[in-house]
Amino acid sequence: DTEVTQTPKHLVMGMTNKKSLKCEQHMGHRAMYWYKQKAKKPPELMFVYSYEKLSINESVPSRFSPECPNSSLLNLHLHALQPEDSALYLCASSQGGDNGYTFGSGTRLTVV
Amino acid sequence: GENVEQHPSTLSVQEGDSAVIKCTYSDSASNYFPWYKQELGKRPQLIIDIRSNVGEKKDQRIAVTLNKTAKHFSLHITETQPEDSAVYFCAASNAGNQFYFGTGTSLTVIP
Numbered sequence: 001d002t003e004v005t006q007t008p009k010h011l012v013m014g015m016t017n018k019k020s021l022k023c024e025q026h027m028g029h030r031a032m033y034w035y036k037q038k039a040k041k042p043p044e045l046m047f048v049y050s051y052e053k054l055s056i057n058e059s060v061p062s063r064f065s066p067e068c069p070n071s072s073l074l075n076l077h078l079h080a081l082q083p084e085d086s087a088l089y090l091c092a093s094s095q096g097g098d099n100g101y102t103f104g105s106g107t108r109l110t111v112v
Numbered sequence: 113g114e115n116v117e118q119h120p121s122t123l124s125v126q127e128g129d130s131a132v133i134k135c136t137y138s139d140s141a142s143n144y145f146p147w148y149k150q151e152l153g154k155r156p157q158l159i160i161d162i163r164s165n166v167g168e169k170k171d172q173r174i175a176v177t178l179n180k181t182a183k184h185f186s187l188h189i190t191e192t193q194p195e196d197s198a199v200y201f202c203a204a205s206n207a208g209n210q211f212y213f214g215t216g217t218s219l220t221v222i223p
Binding site: 102 | 199214
Protein backbone atom coordinates (compact mmCIF):
# COMPACT_ATOMS: atom_id res chain seq x y z
CA ASP A 1 0.00 0.00 0.00
CA THR A 2 1.63 3.25 -1.16
CA GLU A 3 -1.27 5.55 -0.41
CA VAL A 4 -2.16 8.14 2.17
CA THR A 5 -5.92 8.05 2.64
CA GLN A 6 -7.84 11.07 3.85
CA THR A 7 -11.48 11.30 4.85
CA PRO A 8 -13.76 13.01 4.22
CA LYS A 9 -12.96 14.42 0.78
CA HIS A 10 -15.28 17.37 1.29
CA LEU A 11 -16.60 18.94 4.48
CA VAL A 12 -18.90 21.88 5.07
CA MET A 13 -19.21 22.98 8.67
CA GLY A 14 -20.67 25.84 10.63
CA MET A 15 -18.61 28.01 12.92
CA THR A 16 -20.03 26.32 16.01
CA ASN A 17 -19.56 22.75 14.79
CA LYS A 18 -17.00 20.18 15.89
CA LYS A 19 -15.63 17.89 13.21
CA SER A 20 -12.57 15.73 12.61
CA LEU A 21 -10.38 15.03 9.61
CA LYS A 22 -8.76 11.63 9.35
CA CYS A 23 -5.59 10.42 7.70
CA GLU A 24 -4.22 6.89 7.40
CA GLN A 25 -1.05 5.37 5.93
CA HIS A 26 0.29 1.83 5.98
CA MET A 27 3.74 2.44 4.52
CA GLY A 28 5.49 2.33 7.88
CA HIS A 29 6.40 6.01 7.58
CA ARG A 30 7.59 7.46 10.86
CA ALA A 31 6.59 11.07 10.23
CA MET A 32 3.13 12.45 9.50
CA TYR A 33 2.10 15.99 8.69
CA TRP A 34 -0.86 18.29 8.41
CA TYR A 35 -0.73 21.05 5.82
CA LYS A 36 -3.19 23.78 4.91
CA GLN A 37 -3.33 24.96 1.32
CA LYS A 38 -5.15 27.96 -0.09
CA ALA A 39 -5.83 28.26 -3.80
CA LYS A 40 -2.71 28.85 -5.93
CA LYS A 41 -0.49 28.93 -2.84
CA PRO A 42 2.05 26.42 -1.56
CA PRO A 43 1.12 24.07 1.27
CA GLU A 44 1.63 25.67 4.70
CA LEU A 45 2.88 23.38 7.43
CA MET A 46 0.64 23.09 10.48
CA PHE A 47 1.83 20.11 12.51
CA VAL A 48 4.48 17.39 12.37
CA TYR A 49 4.33 14.09 14.24
CA SER A 50 7.45 12.01 14.52
CA TYR A 51 7.17 8.54 16.02
CA GLU A 52 3.66 9.44 17.17
CA LYS A 53 4.83 12.49 19.11
CA LEU A 54 4.09 16.07 18.17
CA SER A 55 7.40 17.54 17.12
CA ILE A 56 6.39 20.74 15.33
CA ASN A 57 3.42 23.05 15.84
CA GLU A 58 3.70 26.05 13.53
CA SER A 59 1.83 28.38 15.91
CA VAL A 60 -1.50 27.02 14.78
CA PRO A 61 -4.60 28.40 16.58
CA SER A 62 -6.01 26.12 19.25
CA ARG A 63 -9.22 25.64 17.27
CA PHE A 64 -7.14 23.07 15.36
CA SER A 65 -6.17 20.10 17.54
CA PRO A 66 -4.05 17.26 16.13
CA GLU A 67 -4.00 13.73 17.43
CA CYS A 68 -1.89 10.71 16.51
CA PRO A 69 -3.55 7.58 18.01
CA ASN A 70 -0.97 5.24 16.48
CA SER A 71 1.77 5.12 13.87
CA SER A 72 -0.73 4.74 11.01
CA LEU A 73 -3.36 7.28 11.95
CA LEU A 74 -3.46 11.05 12.20
CA ASN A 75 -6.50 13.13 13.09
CA LEU A 76 -7.19 16.83 13.02
CA HIS A 77 -9.99 17.94 15.32
CA LEU A 78 -11.76 21.15 14.34
CA HIS A 79 -13.80 23.39 16.61
CA ALA A 80 -15.13 26.94 16.32
CA LEU A 81 -13.50 27.54 12.97
CA GLN A 82 -13.68 30.79 11.04
CA PRO A 83 -14.60 31.27 7.37
CA GLU A 84 -10.94 32.10 6.62
CA ASP A 85 -10.04 28.56 7.69
CA SER A 86 -11.70 27.30 4.52
CA ALA A 87 -8.98 25.57 2.52
CA LEU A 88 -7.64 22.24 1.30
CA TYR A 89 -6.19 20.30 4.24
CA LEU A 90 -3.49 17.89 3.20
CA CYS A 91 -2.06 15.04 5.19
CA ALA A 92 1.37 13.68 4.27
CA SER A 93 3.72 11.02 5.48
CA SER A 94 7.44 10.44 5.08
CA GLN A 95 10.22 8.15 6.12
CA GLY A 96 11.94 11.34 7.25
CA GLY A 97 15.37 12.56 6.34
CA ASP A 98 16.01 12.89 2.65
CA ASN A 99 12.86 11.19 1.49
CA GLY A 100 9.91 12.85 -0.17
CA TYR A 101 6.44 13.19 1.19
CA THR A 102 3.50 11.18 0.05
CA PHE A 103 0.46 13.43 0.15
CA GLY A 104 -3.11 12.35 0.66
CA SER A 105 -5.76 13.65 -1.71
CA GLY A 106 -6.87 16.20 0.85
CA THR A 107 -10.07 17.35 2.51
CA ARG A 108 -11.72 20.38 0.94
CA LEU A 109 -13.08 22.26 3.98
CA THR A 110 -15.63 25.05 3.77
CA VAL A 111 -16.58 26.96 6.91
CA VAL A 112 -19.91 28.77 6.70
CA GLY B 113 14.78 28.92 9.09
CA GLU B 114 15.01 28.04 5.43
CA ASN B 115 13.73 30.43 2.75
CA VAL B 116 12.97 29.02 -0.69
CA GLU B 117 12.31 31.37 -3.59
CA GLN B 118 10.88 30.13 -6.87
CA HIS B 119 10.71 31.77 -10.30
CA PRO B 120 8.86 32.39 -12.47
CA SER B 121 5.42 32.41 -10.88
CA THR B 122 3.78 31.74 -14.25
CA LEU B 123 5.21 30.20 -17.39
CA SER B 124 3.64 29.58 -20.79
CA VAL B 125 5.38 27.50 -23.43
CA GLN B 126 4.42 26.04 -26.78
CA GLU B 127 3.97 22.30 -26.92
CA GLY B 128 7.29 20.65 -27.69
CA ASP B 129 9.37 23.46 -26.21
CA SER B 130 11.34 23.22 -22.97
CA ALA B 131 10.37 24.72 -19.63
CA VAL B 132 12.75 25.71 -16.84
CA ILE B 133 11.79 26.59 -13.28
CA LYS B 134 14.39 27.89 -10.83
CA CYS B 135 14.59 27.86 -7.05
CA THR B 136 17.05 29.28 -4.57
CA TYR B 137 17.43 28.37 -0.93
CA SER B 138 19.13 30.02 2.01
CA ASP B 139 20.14 27.26 4.43
CA SER B 140 23.41 25.61 3.47
CA ALA B 141 22.43 22.64 5.65
CA SER B 142 19.58 21.74 3.27
CA ASN B 143 20.46 18.52 1.49
CA TYR B 144 17.30 17.21 -0.13
CA PHE B 145 15.35 18.95 -2.88
CA PRO B 146 12.10 17.46 -4.19
CA TRP B 147 9.82 18.80 -6.89
CA TYR B 148 6.05 18.40 -6.75
CA LYS B 149 3.45 18.71 -9.49
CA GLN B 150 -0.07 19.68 -8.51
CA GLU B 151 -2.89 19.52 -11.02
CA LEU B 152 -6.02 21.52 -10.38
CA GLY B 153 -8.01 20.06 -7.50
CA LYS B 154 -5.52 17.27 -6.88
CA ARG B 155 -2.80 16.46 -4.39
CA PRO B 156 0.85 17.46 -4.89
CA GLN B 157 2.76 14.55 -6.38
CA LEU B 158 6.49 14.01 -6.19
CA ILE B 159 7.92 13.99 -9.72
CA ILE B 160 11.66 14.07 -9.10
CA ASP B 161 14.11 14.77 -6.32
CA ILE B 162 17.81 15.35 -5.87
CA ARG B 163 20.15 14.93 -2.95
CA SER B 164 23.04 17.22 -2.16
CA ASN B 165 25.69 14.72 -3.16
CA VAL B 166 24.43 14.74 -6.75
CA GLY B 167 24.62 17.56 -9.29
CA GLU B 168 22.05 16.37 -11.81
CA LYS B 169 19.33 13.78 -12.10
CA LYS B 170 17.20 12.87 -15.08
CA ASP B 171 14.01 10.88 -15.50
CA GLN B 172 12.80 10.73 -19.11
CA ARG B 173 11.70 14.28 -20.03
CA ILE B 174 12.33 15.70 -16.57
CA ALA B 175 15.68 16.70 -15.12
CA VAL B 176 16.80 18.53 -12.02
CA THR B 177 20.14 20.28 -11.49
CA LEU B 178 21.63 21.41 -8.22
CA ASN B 179 24.36 23.99 -7.59
CA LYS B 180 25.23 23.77 -3.91
CA THR B 181 27.73 26.59 -4.05
CA ALA B 182 25.19 29.03 -5.43
CA LYS B 183 22.33 27.44 -3.46
CA HIS B 184 20.05 27.01 -6.40
CA PHE B 185 18.34 24.14 -8.16
CA SER B 186 16.28 23.96 -11.30
CA LEU B 187 13.64 21.79 -12.94
CA HIS B 188 13.90 21.20 -16.67
CA ILE B 189 11.06 19.72 -18.69
CA THR B 190 11.82 18.94 -22.33
CA GLU B 191 9.38 18.25 -25.17
CA THR B 192 6.52 19.65 -23.12
CA GLN B 193 3.03 18.25 -23.55
CA PRO B 194 -0.37 19.70 -22.61
CA GLU B 195 -0.59 17.24 -19.71
CA ASP B 196 2.47 18.91 -18.18
CA SER B 197 0.25 21.92 -17.43
CA ALA B 198 0.05 22.22 -13.64
CA VAL B 199 1.50 24.09 -10.68
CA TYR B 200 5.01 23.01 -9.77
CA PHE B 201 6.48 23.44 -6.31
CA CYS B 202 10.11 23.08 -5.33
CA ALA B 203 11.07 22.30 -1.75
CA ALA B 204 14.13 22.02 0.46
CA SER B 205 14.82 19.94 3.53
CA ASN B 206 17.74 19.65 5.91
CA ALA B 207 17.14 15.99 6.71
CA GLY B 208 14.86 17.00 9.53
CA ASN B 209 11.15 16.50 9.49
CA GLN B 210 10.30 19.78 7.83
CA PHE B 211 10.08 20.73 4.16
CA TYR B 212 10.12 24.33 3.00
CA PHE B 213 8.15 24.93 -0.19
CA GLY B 214 8.71 27.50 -2.88
CA THR B 215 5.81 29.73 -3.91
CA GLY B 216 4.92 27.68 -6.96
CA THR B 217 5.05 28.05 -10.75
CA SER B 218 1.91 27.77 -12.84
CA LEU B 219 2.97 26.12 -16.11
CA THR B 220 0.72 26.26 -19.15
CA VAL B 221 1.64 24.24 -22.24
CA ILE B 222 -0.11 25.64 -25.30
CA PRO B 223 -1.06 23.01 -27.90
